[in-house]
Amino acid sequence: MAKNEQFVKEIADIEADFPQWYTDVVIKTKLVDYGPVKGTMVIRPYGYAIWEIIQRELNARFGQMGVENAYFPMLIPMSFLTKEAEHVEGFAPEVAVVTHAGGAKLEEPLVVRPTSETIIGHMYGKWVESWRDLPLRLNQWCNVMRWEKTTRPFLRTSEFLWQEGHSVHETAQAAEEETLRMLACYAEFCKTVLCMPVLTGRKTEKEKFAGAVATYGMEAMMHDGKSLQAGTTHYMGQNFAKAFNIQFTGKDGALEYGYTMSYGVSTRLIGALIMTHGDARGLILPPPAAPVQVVIVPIAMKKEGVLAACNALADRLKAAGFRVKLDDTDNSPGWKFNEWEMKGVPLRIELGPRDIENGNFTVFRRDTLEKSEAPLAEAENVVGGLLGQIGETLYARAEARMHGRIVPAANLGELLAGVDGGNFVRAGWCGARACEDQVKTFAQATARVLDEKNDMPVCVCCGKKAEHTVFFARAY
RNA sequence: CGAGGAGUAGCGCAGUUUGGUAGCGCGCUUGGUUCGGGACCAAGAGGUCGUGGGUUCAAAUCCCGUCUCCUCGACCA
Numbered sequence: 001m002a003k004n005e006q007f008v009k010e011i012a013d014i015e016a017d018f019p020q021w022y023t024d025v026v027i028k029t030k031l032v033d034y035g036p037v038k039g040t041m042v043i044r045p046y047g048y049a050i051w052e053i054i055q056r057e058l059n060a061r062f063g064q065m066g067v068e069n070a071y072f073p074m075l076i077p078m079s080f081l082t083k084e085a086e087h088v089e090g091f092a093p094e095v096a097v098v099t100h101a102g103g104a105k106l107e108e109p110l111v112v113r114p115t116s117e118t119i120i121g122h123m124y125g126k127w128v129e130s131w132r133d134l135p136l137r138l139n140q141w142c143n144v145m146r147w148e149k150t151t152r153p154f155l156r157t158s159e160f161l162w163q164e165g166h167s168v169h170e171t172a173q174a175a176e177e178e179t180l181r182m183l184a185c186y187a188e189f190c191k192t193v194l195c196m197p198v199l200t201g202r203k204t205e206k207e208k209f210a211g212a213v214a215t216y217g218m219e220a221m222m223h224d225g226k227s228l229q230a231g232t233t234h235y236m237g238q239n240f241a242k243a244f245n246i247q248f249t250g251k252d253g254a255l256e257y258g259y260t261m262s263y264g265v266s267t268r269l270i271g272a273l274i275m276t277h278g279d280a281r282g283l284i285l286p287p288p289a290a291p292v293q294v295v296i297v298p299i300a301m302k303k304e305g306v307l308a309a310c311n312a313l314a315d316r317l318k319a320a321g322f323r324v325k326l327d328d329t330d331n332s333p334g335w336k337f338n339e340w341e342m343k344g345v346p347l348r349i350e351l352g353p354r355d356i357e358n359g360n361f362t363v364f365r366r367d368t369l370e371k372s373e374a375p376l377a378e379a380e381n382v383v384g385g386l387l388g389q390i391g392e393t394l395y396a397r398a399e400a401r402m403h404g405r406i407v408p409a410a411n412l413g414e415l416l417a418g419v420d421g422g423n424f425v426r427a428g429w430c431g432a433r434a435c436e437d438q439v440k441t442f443a444q445a446t447a448r449v450l451d452e453k454n455d456m457p458v459c460v461c462c463g464k465k466a467e468h469t470v471f472f473a474r475a476y
Numbered sequence: 477c478g479a480g481g482a483g484u485a486g487c488g489c490a491g492u493u494u495g496g497u498a499g500c501g502c503g504c505u506u507g508g509u510u511c512g513g514g515a516c517c518a519a520g521a522g523g524u525c526g527u528g529g530g531u532u533c534a535a536a537u538c539c540c541g542u543c544u545c546c547u548c549g550a551c552c553a
Contacts, residue, residue: 038545086553087553089553090553091553093551093552094551094552094553114553115553146552146553148551148552149550149551149552150551150552156552203553206553207553208553209553210553211553212553215553232553297512298511299511299512300510300511300512301511302510302511303511331511331514332510332511332513332514332515333511333512333513333514334511334512334513334514334515335513335514335515336513336514337512337513337514338513338514339514341513350512352511352512353512354512355512362512
């Protein structure tokens with residue numbers, strides 16, 4: 001008892017320091033471990049299981065949109081990177097380069113992919129010949145490497161897992177539409193599977209992808225009011241098509257360059273999930289994304305009939321389609337309660353002699369920390385209902401926080417006060433890079449996305465007429 | 477690259493001021509008793525004190541060098 005209080009206090013103390021809370025919880029819950037190379041992480045089974053759910057859900061959506069999975073090499077000739085001028089400028093500082101292989105120095109260094117636009121563009125240049133080949137929509141699940149100076153598990157690591165989709169279209173309009181369609185797909189996924197609301201919109205020139213015509217992003221608000229870029233889609237125009245000679249013969253017989261777009265989300269989504277829903281006790285996983293949706297903790301395990309009853313209940317719930325774990329380890333019940341709460345399992349069932357005698361089971365909700373009893377005979381319905389409610393509660397909670405923390409600002413002072421208070425700041429912007437830079441210097445905040453609804457009259461920085469309405473925030 | 481901090485058992489740390497032959501908590505192993513919010517008892521395993529040199533009868537401790545890691549800053553399409 002005293003020990004438990006001490007444990008909860010420990011976690012609560014570090015929650016006060018949010019970044020530290022995050023790192024500690026991620027490591028303690030055994031989602032990841034640090035790798036031997038600085039800035040790398042080893043994803044452990046519990047963390048990887050979340051990633052597998054994300055993969056499954058996204059693959060289903062991509063499939064409906066005509067996207068097929070494929071795989072391209074990890075090593076890219078250095079010369080590929082330099083074919084698109086802005087692209088090389090943006091990525092060169094953070095690529096890892098292979099200079100030796102097979103015991104000899106390589107004639108041309110190879111880049112460990114930081115993203116695959118170039119090598120996929122190279123292949124698309126060979127594959128695309130006719131308008132009948134378009135649209136060409138491929139996606140790959142892979143690892144990429146970006147040598148970041150400071151890192152944090154899932155949020156920014158030297159190596160991370162992601163999916164990157166790359167499409168070629170016949171017209172600019174088709175490629176632009178695909179860019180927005182994929183952004184909407186991501187947002188729907190975040191809402192449905194991660195129970196996480198996001199702001200979507202176009203990025204400023206400063207924040208856009210190296211080599212893109214336009215970049216769109218989705219931003220999620222974390223517990224501390226900071227923003228996390230959870231995914232991006234890019235419209236490339238003909239920039240990469242011209243660099244890699246992606247040409248096709250059109251319906252009119254003329255040779256034309258294709259229009260390309262790309263999109264990606266990474267294991268950073270897991271970080272977003274943790275930071276969006278977690279509390280002082282640790283993780284809270286939304287039921288659709290939880291590797292274990294229900295954990296069953298037997299009480300007085302060695303008493304006759306207890307374990308058998310637990311197994312029977314686990315089998316019934318598994319048959320009903322829930323992801324269920326029976327914790328029949330030798331640890332004490334109190335230890336198991338805390339352990340699985342910290343790991344974010346949305347629903348816990350306790351089953352002991354008292355419950356069995358009454359024909360009930362005890363159920364505990366991770367989101368509200370409420371305990372209640374329900375008849376064993378109705379277990380499937382009760383569990384299904386509660387899991388649904390937990391998902392709704394988590395989404396509603398996160399959405400209320402985000403919308404409650406979007407404040408307007410008319411000048412730099414208000415903007416600074418806004419982000420200091422852990423808010424997203426909605427403000428006008430004249431469109432000048434100088435003003436965007438000044439906001440960064442003055443308030444350590446960046447333009448996250450442009451709001452579609454453009455109604456702020458003046459620039460928050462210079463006071464001139466506003467061209468855009470922008471969500472400013474501090475970001476991870 | 478700038479500023480600060482830390483390297484002692486798997487993890488977290490004490491011991492360094494004032495040199496005396498390595499300790500605590502957690503974890504781990506074995507056996508037993510337990511189980512409705514991190515249980516208890518007993519026994520046990522585990523350390524070239526980051527590293528190289530120096531001073532000394534004697535160095536985790538003092539001196540010089542060196543390596544690594546962490547935090548903040550800068551950087552982060």
